Amino acid sequence: MKPVRKAVFPVAGLGTRFLPATKAIPKEMLTVVDRPLIQYAVDEAREAGIEQMIFVTGRGKGALEDHFDISYELEATMRGRGKSLEPLEPTRFPPGAIVSVRQQEPLGLGHAVWCARDIVGDEPFAVLLPDEVMVGQPNCLRQLVDVYERIGGNVVATLEVPPEETHRYGVVDPGKRDGNLTEIRGLVEKPAQGTAPSNLMLPGRYILQPEVMQVLDRKEKGAGGEIQLTDAMAQLIGTQPFHGVTFDGARHDCGEKVGFVIANLALSLQREDMAPAIRAYLANL
Template sequence: MTTHKPIRKAVFPVAGLGTRFLPATKAIPKELLPIVDRPLIQYAVDEAREAGIEQMIFVTGRGKTAIVEHFDMAYELEATMAERGKDMGALDATRATPGDIITVRQQVPMGLGHAIWCARAIVGDEPFAIFLPDELMVPHKGGGSGCMKQMVEAYEEVGGNLISVLEVPRDEVSSYGVIDPGEQVSAGLTEVRGLVEKPPVAEAPSNKIVSGRYILQPEVMRVLEDQGKGAGGEIQLTDAMARMIGTQPFHAVTFDGRRFDCGSKTGFVEATLALALEREDMGADVRAIMERLLG
């Protein structure tokens, strides 16, 4: 059986300005906006930890120090809660041990591909994961594993590069990166023959969109080194990955779960309602509130 280098590191590009959520994001990073009572970045980090990832690399920008502080020890808060005998469970998941969290600065906003390239020295010669925190990926109601854990399991089978995909209505494909699917390897695992960033509907090779989770080999950093600008005048990660197809194994994992586009206001509200309805401590009350408002 072929063994592959383990996925120990993950890159989180969190330098974006969050302009779609102004004025809420004027002083607060969009990644710290809460879905119920956990910030978006916490969901992504928890998903990474579930998949066995040990080191989180945050690619930050100006005004994003609060993201790192979220995972730091809050001595005054913790001491006060302990003194008052309050449950500390809500804070447990936010604590990081030394070396778990590393930050690197993206000084100029030049696109997702450039943000990933900024982490090249920390990634080194290891395969690594990428999380886009705006894409909230959660298991189906009732249980199941997270998206990255499903991807790591597929990676252990085929190696190479993997991306998560979801099927969307055909008329929505021009808002996403889309795969040109090849051979079906197994249930939920498909060979990728090509990638197109935000194609016109008539030219899209499928309705399977790239959904914010990646496992890539370190060679992508050398491809990004001389990657020209693509859609939107930015350095696109999709373009760099497309250049790697044919030189290394490349597969798509269809996530068995749910995706919420929390980069949009409506997606953010949908995620908040969906997850609140599933909570034992508030689900019934939230449902009653919704029925009253709709009635």
């Protein structure tokens, strides 16, 4: 069983739900408290033992690479003023630890993951959707890695949602359950209202075997006329072990405005330097 050393971050989306904020700034650079969304996902991956981060980008996404590069002018100015460079430490990586590849057409999440096939090679790999900020101890990907190291195969995060919301997500057809571990018998992408096989959805954290790239190579279109990652994963079921791990923690959907605002509020209330002032403000409301 090979270790999970690489993670794919699909970050080519246009972020139209946040216009005009995302007209000139990648949506992944929108900040929750004091870190951009991409930083939360990368920090999660690094804490889970990932060694190489693979960004699948598009036009106008150069700020993502700049964020994890050395900024000579900024650092020189901070040193000259006697300021600590500690806030920049999470953005520092050795050469080759962060690489990027272009998704030249917006053909779906499955296509974005497929664009990283040559970098992934024949190794198992993680996929993290930066829109989803997952907060837990240990973090979400670490929980998946712990299960993967025990049982192997494909391991994905799951969460329970109200049945009336299942049509918005990829949904699990569950088999045998053992605590937070669920055998996956099938996957359905955005099932019609009232037809979902369960209320277990996929919140955007995956550990997949490299064979999924061979399925994605067929470029079969699914829901919305796009190449869906969920559909490709479903085709592996029965040929490889496939399990879901119900995430023990909080999920913030920062792909839409209400979730983004709630994430800022929830995470700022966990900060000792901010929480008292914010609680006082909320009390006044």
